[in-house]
Amino acid sequence: xxxxxxxxxAVYAGGLAPRTLYAAAQRGDLRVxxxxxxxxxxxxxxxxxxxxxxxxxxxxxxxGSVGRRGKSELDERPAERAGLMHRLGAGGxx
Numbered sequence: 001x002x003x004x005x006x007x008x009x010a011v012y013a014g015g016l017a018p019r020t021l022y023a024a025a026q027r028g029d030l031r032v033x034x035x036x037x038x039x040x041x042x043x044x045x046x047x048x049x050x051x052x053x054x055x056x057x058x059x060x061x062x063x064g065s066v067g068r069r070g071k072s073e074l075d076e077r078p079a080e081r082a083g084l085m086h087r088l089g090a091g092g093x094x
Contacts (some may be wrong), residue, residue, distance in 0.1 A: 002045045006087050009043045014051060025050060041091075 006025075010018040030059035031047040033079070034040065 002088075003033075003042050004044065004048075004088070006041050006043065009048050012045060012088065013048050021048075027052070 004012060006021050010016045010021050013021065021030055023085070025032045025041060025043070030043060030051040032043045033043040035042060064087045
């Protein structure tokens with residue numbers, strides 16, 4: 001499990017705007033850990049993947065919308081995902 005600030009999680013989610021993730025967290029759609037006061041939120045790759053999957057399922061049922069990629073295309077390309085995780089500074093810590 002890799003923990004991200006919302007801005008980094010937005011990149012991980014396919015380049016979404018951070019405000020999209022903040023809104024999902026506020027609605028309770030995206031799980032987050034609240035640190036301190038204000039917008040100090042952390043989420044993890046597993047929670048982002050769950051949120052994207054749920055959004056993709058809603059869209060396929062005609063119930064909502066999803067970001068550019070839906071569930072991360074990087075799940076199908078482990079080498080690229082590992083490179084992204086390294087660039088995001090999440091090189092394997094849990």
